[in-house]
Amino acid sequence: MIAVAILGILTGIMIVGFGGQTRKVKTTSEANAMFAEVHRAQSQYALEHGVYFSTGDDDGDIFPTTPTSTSQDVGTVPDEWDTLRLKATSPKLYCGYVTVAGTADDDIPTFAEDFGMEQPETNWYVVYARCNADGNTAVDAEYFTSSFDNSLQKRNDGR
Numbered sequence: 001m002i003a004v005a006i007l008g009i010l011t012g013i014m015i016v017g018f019g020g021q022t023r024k025v026k027t028t029s030e031a032n033a034m035f036a037e038v039h040r041a042q043s044q045y046a047l048e049h050g051v052y053f054s055t056g057d058d059d060g061d062i063f064p065t066t067p068t069s070t071s072q073d074v075g076t077v078p079d080e081w082d083t084l085r086l087k088a089t090s091p092k093l094y095c096g097y098v099t100v101a102g103t104a105d106d107d108i109p110t111f112a113e114d115f116g117m118e119q120p121e122t123n124w125y126v127v128y129a130r131c132n133a134d135g136n137t138a139v140d141a142e143y144f145t146s147s148f149d150n151s152l153q154k155r156n157d158g159r
Contacts, residue, residue, distance in 0.1 A: 026094055027131040031143040032152055033089040038099050038127045039150055041086045052101030052125040052147065055080035058109030062096030062130055069135035070094075095131035095143070115144040115153050124148065 045053045055078065056062065063081065064072045071092035081087075084099070100109050104121045112126045129143040142155040 027133050027141050027143075028152070028154070028157065030090070030094055031129045031131070034093075034095070034097055034129065035127050035143070035145045035150070035152060037087060037089050038097070039145070039147075041084045042099065042101070042125050042147065045084055046123070051103070052099075052123055053080070053084045054099060054101045054125075055084060055086065056098040057100055058098075058111055058128075062098045062128070064093060064096050067094060067096045067130055067132040067140065069133055094133055095129040095141075097127065097129050099125055099127045101125040111142070111144065112146065115155070117144075117146055117148075120148060 042052050045051075063078050064074070071090075071094050074088040074091055074093055077086070077088065086099075100112075101124065102108065103123050104119075108117055108119055108124070109126060109128070111128050117126065124147050126144065126146045131141040131143070133141060139156050141157055144153040144155075145151065
């Protein structure tokens with residue numbers, strides 16, 4: 001009886017740990033794919049227009065607007081995504097995304113500063129994602145990349 005109880009406790013601990021890793025893989029994989037798509041779209045837009053393009057600002061203009069613990073149908077994308085020719089990498093997304101662009105005279109968004117980015121001296125864009133894979137709205141996972149550093153930066157990864 002005691003052995004069965006111990007085995008049950010250990011199994012529960014393993015399931016909880018595995019669930020966190022699963023969320024982390026889902027959101028990180030999605031963010032990597034979407035960020036690559038944004039880099040592609042921004043590069044093409046800049047080639048054609050000489051500047052980068054914003055799909056929103058740092059006031060929370062993410063799409064989809066409310067990330068949840070389950071993937072959401074993308075449906076109709078915002079007009080800004082069409083202008084940028086930005087395509088969702090999947091018909092369902094876990095995270096919400098925004099790309100903000102500017103020139104050397106434009107201040108970078110607050111979230112870019114929070115990830116340690118300094119004010120550029122040339123045209124720039126940043127990409128931000130917020131995910132809520134665990135259903136806890138108190139702390140969301142955040143991902144960031146920019147035109148100067150296309151590596152994926154993470155905060156609260158797997159949450």
